Amino acid sequence: MRKGVLEYCILSIINEKEVYASDIIQKLKEAKLIVVEGTLYPLLTRLKNDVLLSYRWEESKSGPPRKYYEITESGINFLKDLDRGWNELVEAVNKIAGKG
Amino acid sequence: MKKTFTVNIRGIVFHIDEDAYEVLNDYLQSIKQYFAKTEGGDEIISDIETRIAEMLRESIGDEKQVITLDDIGKVIEVIGQPSEFGGEPEDETAWQQKSEKSKTIKRLYRDPDRSILGGVCGGLGAYFHTDPVWFRLAFVIFSLPGLGTPLLIYVILWIVIPEARTVAEKLQMKGEKVNISNIEKSIREEIGNLKNKFNDFTKGAKQTYKKKSAAHRSDFRNVGNALTKVLELFVKVILIFTGIILFIVGISLIGAFLIAIFGWGEQIFILDSELIYVSLSAMSELIFGNTGSNVFFKTGLILFVGIPLFLLLLGGIKLIFGIEKTKYIGITALNLWLIGLILTVFYGFKITKSFSHNGIYKESVSVEMPYNSPLYIDVKNDEDFKRIYRYEDYFEIDDMNMIITTEENDPFYGIPQLEIEKSGNDQIELEIYYRSKGKNRRVASERAKNTIYNYSVNDTLMVFDPFFKIPDNEVWRKQQVDLVLKIPEGCYLQLSENMYKILDNRQHSPSRFSGETWQMTKTGLKKSEFVPSEREDKIETEKEHDFVPDEESDNKPVSVIGFLYIGFLEIFGFRI
Numbered sequence: 001m002r003k004g005v006l007e008y009c010i011l012s013i014i015n016e017k018e019v020y021a022s023d024i025i026q027k028l029k030e031a032k033l034i035v036v037e038g039t040l041y042p043l044l045t046r047l048k049n050d051v052l053l054s055y056r057w058e059e060s061k062s063g064p065p066r067k068y069y070e071i072t073e074s075g076i077n078f079l080k081d082l083d084r085g086w087n088e089l090v091e092a093v094n095k096i097a098g099k100g
Numbered sequence: 101m102k103k104t105f106t107v108n109i110r111g112i113v114f115h116i117d118e119d120a121y122e123v124l125n126d127y128l129q130s131i132k133q134y135f136a137k138t139e140g141g142d143e144i145i146s147d148i149e150t151r152i153a154e155m156l157r158e159s160i161g162d163e164k165q166v167i168t169l170d171d172i173g174k175v176i177e178v179i180g181q182p183s184e185f186g187g188e189p190e191d192e193t194a195w196q197q198k199s200e201k202s203k204t205i206k207r208l209y210r211d212p213d214r215s216i217l218g219g220v221c222g223g224l225g226a227y228f229h230t231d232p233v234w235f236r237l238a239f240v241i242f243s244l245p246g247l248g249t250p251l252l253i254y255v256i257l258w259i260v261i262p263e264a265r266t267v268a269e270k271l272q273m274k275g276e277k278v279n280i281s282n283i284e285k286s287i288r289e290e291i292g293n294l295k296n297k298f299n300d301f302t303k304g305a306k307q308t309y310k311k312k313s314a315a316h317r318s319d320f321r322n323v324g325n326a327l328t329k330v331l332e333l334f335v336k337v338i339l340i341f342t343g344i345i346l347f348i349v350g351i352s353l354i355g356a357f358l359i360a361i362f363g364w365g366e367q368i369f370i371l372d373s374e375l376i377y378v379s380l381s382a383m384s385e386l387i388f389g390n391t392g393s394n395v396f397f398k399t400g401l402i403l404f405v406g407i408p409l410f411l412l413l414l415g416g417i418k419l420i421f422g423i424e425k426t427k428y429i430g431i432t433a434l435n436l437w438l439i440g441l442i443l444t445v446f447y448g449f450k451i452t453k454s455f456s457h458n459g460i461y462k463e464s465v466s467v468e469m470p471y472n473s474p475l476y477i478d479v480k481n482d483e484d485f486k487r488i489y490r491y492e493d494y495f496e497i498d499d500m501n502m503i504i505t506t507e508e509n510d511p512f513y514g515i516p517q518l519e520i521e522k523s524g525n526d527q528i529e530l531e532i533y534y535r536s537k538g539k540n541r542r543v544a545s546e547r548a549k550n551t552i553y554n555y556s557v558n559d560t561l562m563v564f565d566p567f568f569k570i571p572d573n574e575v576w577r578k579q580q581v582d583l584v585l586k587i588p589e590g591c592y593l594q595l596s597e598n599m600y601k602i603l604d605n606r607q608h609s610p611s612r613f614s615g616e617t618w619q620m621t622k623t624g625l626k627k628s629e630f631v632p633s634e635r636e637d638k639i640e641t642e643k644e645h646d647f648v649p650d651e652e653s654d655n656k657p658v659s660v661i662g663f664l665y666i667g668f669l670e671i672f673g674f675r676i
Contacts, residue, residue, distance in 0.1 A: 021151065036180020038131070041147040045140040063154035064110040067147070 007043055008086060009033060011071065011079045014053055018070040044069065052078050104166055109153040110146065114160075116167040124152075124172045129265075134182035148179060209264035209273035216422035217336055218258035226273045236421060336422075343419025350413030357405055361398065386576040387451060397451075400443025407437040454537070455577065459544025461534040461551075466527040470560040474592030474617055475528060477562045477585075479601050480554075513567040516553060516581040517604040520593070522620055523586035530557060535580040550574055553581050566601045587620040592628055594618075 009031070013024050021040060028034045047053050052075035055067040071079070103118040116124065131148060135141035152175055159171045211222030214232055221239065225232030242250040264273045361380050381398055388394035411433055417423070469475075523529055534551045538544030553568035568581040583602070587593060595603075597615035619628040 021147070036184045037151060037178055038148065038180040038182065038185040041144045041151075042135070042138060042140075042185065045144045045147070048143075049140050060154070063157040064112055064150050066150075066154075 006033060006039075007047060008079075008082045010040075010043060010047065011052060011075060011082065014069050014071045015076065015079055018068050020066050020068055024069075047075075051075075102166075109156065110150045112153045112157060114153075114156055114167050115165055117169060120167050120169040120172045123169060123176075124167075127172070127176055130182055134185070151179065207269070207272045208261055209269055210258070210261050211270075211273060212263055212265070213270075216340075217254070217333065219263065220254055220257045220261060223261060223264070223273060233421065240420065339419050343416045346412055346416030347420065348416075350409055350416055353409045354406070354413060357409060361402060387454075388447075389573075389575040393447060393450065396443055397447040400440050400447060403436050403440025404444040405440075407433050407440060454539045457538050457541045457544045459536050459538050459541055459546070459548045461545055461548040463532040463534075464529060465532075465557050466529045467557060467559050469526055469528055469588050469591050473560055474594040475560060475562065475587070476594045476596070477599060478564070478596035479566050479598035480563050481598065513569055514551075514579055514581065515566070516564065516568055516583050516602050518564070518583040518585060518599075518602045519604045519607050520585050520587060520625060522624065523588040526588050527586075528588065528591065529586040530555075530562065531584040531586070533580075533582040533584070535578075535582065537577040544577070547574065547577055548579065551579050551581060555583075564602055566598070587625075589620050589622060591620050592617060593620065593625070 006028070009028060010024060013019060013027055021037075021044065024044075025034070025037050025040055028040070034040065044053070048055065048069075051072055053069050053071050055069045057065045058068050060066045104115050105118060105121045107114050107116050107121065107124075128145075128149070132141075132145055135144050138144065155175050155178065156167055156171060159174070160167065206227065208227050209223045210219035211226055211232075212219050214222035214225070216222075216236065221232040221235035224230075224235045239250050239254055262269075264270045359379075380401065384394050384397050384401075388397060414429065532553065532555075534548040534553070536544050536548035536551065538547050550571060551568050552571065554565045556563045562585075564583065568579070570576065570579055582604075594617045595613055595615065599614040600611055603613055613625075617628045618625045620626075
């Protein structure tokens with residue numbers, strides 16, 4: 001459950017603009033969705049392997065080259081599905097929980 | 101001061117403290133194990149390494165150039181332990197394993213941190229919560245007589261028992277409570293190892309050039325490691341073998357040395373009739389008397405010779421049991437040895453000095469040449485002397501003519517040497533030279549004078565004691581008594597059968613001269629047919645002899661060890 005949510009969040013963040021891993025971590029941490037950075041890297045790799053996102057290398061002044069992630073065509077489509085699925089889920093849950 | 105390593109993380113070079121390195125290395129290992137099974141694991145790991153490199157890069161500056169344990173701690177806090185990663189496909193199994201959290205798993209590993217050969221005993225020790233030294237002792241002791249089975253068992257254990265490489269395994273080896281992440285680590289590592297091996301074969305072609313070469317590098321490294329291990333083992337076996345030899349040699353030499361110093365129970369003992377042994381202790385007491393010098397000299401010798409032997413033994417033990425450093429022993433040993441050296445040299449010089457001067461005290465007696473009668477010469481057969489003048493009871497060093505009795509508190513004795521010469525006048529002259537050594541001429545002469553020697557002389561009869569005595573309170577300084585008997589030409593001389601005891605065998609063959617009648621001629625002593633008339637005043641002598649010399653006994657019983665002592669004493673420059 002949480003796993004799917006995390007992926008949804010990651011894709012949403014990347015969808016806004018091209019980002020670096022630390023930026024994603026920053027946002028997820030602020031939202032208290034993750035505690036440690038280690039959680040993120042396997043997810044990013046899986047999303048990349050599923051061709052939902054891609055990355056490009058960029059030189060860094062303060063360390064090794066960084067990976068900047070951007071969303072792919074299929075990523076955008078998948079995100080739309082997720083958006084729809086999430087709204088449905090929220091509606092359904094709200095309806096049952098009597099908050100609608 | 102701290103030791104620093106240089107590491108390369110994703111192409112960035114860092115200087116890192118030794119302890120920080122250990123922790124980082126363990127951490128990366130645990131991450132690698134965790135992702136070993138995951139698809140794209142290599143990429144995840146490289147992402148994490150990149151992030152680590154980045155964070156470490158931020159933590160150093162112009163002032164701070166070295167990565168510390170603190171920095172690594174912060175990194176691990178941010179990235180998290182693999183058990184905290186969560187959100188992975190193995191969620192369910194992870195949860196299951198969490199329920200087993202309280203279980204303590206204990207496994208038998210080889211302990212690389214406490215290894216001498218393969219770490220088998222170290223691992224056994226950790227498993228049974230015992231000092232590994234007992235297992236080592238057991239292996240060594242049981243290997244000694246059979247030289248087979250235990251060694252084979254050891255090799256088999258070495259092969260079968262895996263080495264504890266990671267923190268988790270080391271925890272398990274010690275049976276300490278292992279938390280969820282550690283259990284995961286060990287399971288994943290095993291799976292991961294298998295998978296990696298499998299991948300190397302199946303995915304080989306698909307791998308990028310970079311990955312391939314990296315894999316090859318690690319292959320070569322593994323082969324190199326194996327070779328190094330074999331070489332290390334070889335060196336260790338040789339070292340242990342050398343250790344055992346050193347140990348045995350050390351023990352033997354210490355034993356021999358202690359016997360040389362203290363004797364075998366008593367200070368003088370006889371191995372067989374040929375080999376008579378006087379301990380250095382007894383020798384030292386002869387030279388120094390019962391004084392402090394005697395104690396100091398012996399102590400000095402024990403330290404001077406004993407310390408290197410002890411170190412030999414210790415070295416052997418260290419090699420056998422792989423003990424690295426023994427604090428303070430070296431410096432203590434050196435100090436004691438130097439004390440020993442100083443004492444030995446000091447008393448060595450003292451001995452040399454006290455033997456440096458000759459002293460002579462001379463007595464002389466002259467009697468008229470007996471008319472138409474030979475001069476009868478005999479050696480007294482004193483009961484007291486007879487007691488010690490038994491083959492087994494005295495000790496004689498070459499021609500030093502010294503006798504040490506095995507009797508406690510007995511004075512020591514010497515054998516006088518009689519020489520027969522032609523006299524320059526008509527008188528029979530007996531000259532007695534008492535000789536001794538001393539630190540100066542006066543002391544030496546005094547000591548020579550103290551020597552007790554009894555003899556009786558009248559016109560036709562001379563009776564000599566077979567021994568001279570050195571008084572109880574006197575020390576041994578190579579005292580000698582030389583008798584010179586000057587016989588005028590034409591005088592007859594009858595030598596009793598006991599004369600061999602004191603005749604100087606350098607001038608006269610004792611067995612040929614004894615019991616015969618001789619005449620002094622122009623050219624020296626000649627055998628005579630003169631049959632003397634029976635004398636009434638002839639002294640009663642016992643015809644019975646316990647000690648009848650045969651031809652060989654012209655070579656007086658010489659102790660092999662006695663020679664060693666001569667050599668030993670001469671090392672200290674004192675000429676005997």
